[in-house]
Amino acid sequence: MNPENEPTRIDRHGARCIVIDEQDCVLFIGRSATADRPARWFLPGGGIDPGETMRDAAARELFEETGLRVDQGDLVGPVARQFYHANRPQGPFTQENHLFLVRVERFAPHVAGGDAYEMDFEFNWISASGFASTEGFDNRIESLLDLVKRLINGDIPTAPVELDPAGPPAEAATGR
Incomplete structure (x- = not known):
């Protein structure tokens, strides 16, 4: 990881x-x-609760947001690290996300728990070639696309890849 790109404050780990x-x-x-409102698409996941490991949180959030139960052994990685930056009413917010790979047979996702706002989630299976034509991604989608192509080809990083090495985007996203 590049220390000069590290945020000065992490508000939450995810x-x-x-x-x-x-x-x-x-x-x-x-x-x-x-x-x-504009489209908005993101990977399933969320904050790590007190006492949880990254793997525990990834498995819990995946179940809550998609209905998919996975064992710890089904989670590969973390394969990447990414910072999420937002301007919220109470001030700037930064979350450090740790990303895990999960290979599955396609299933019909559904919200199984979590927060009230998650009940309105929609689901979208998108091919790597469809990333560019899908609205609702933030400006870091290219680094995620590069990683997804590697993962599909079986090239699993031995250490987490930093998805947004340039640091926070010029205008931090608002919302989740």
């Missing part, structure tokens, strides 16, 4: 999953665009 099916499509959760 775990997310790169879920890839047998057709090499990646599962994203979020929402489609409507007249009053």
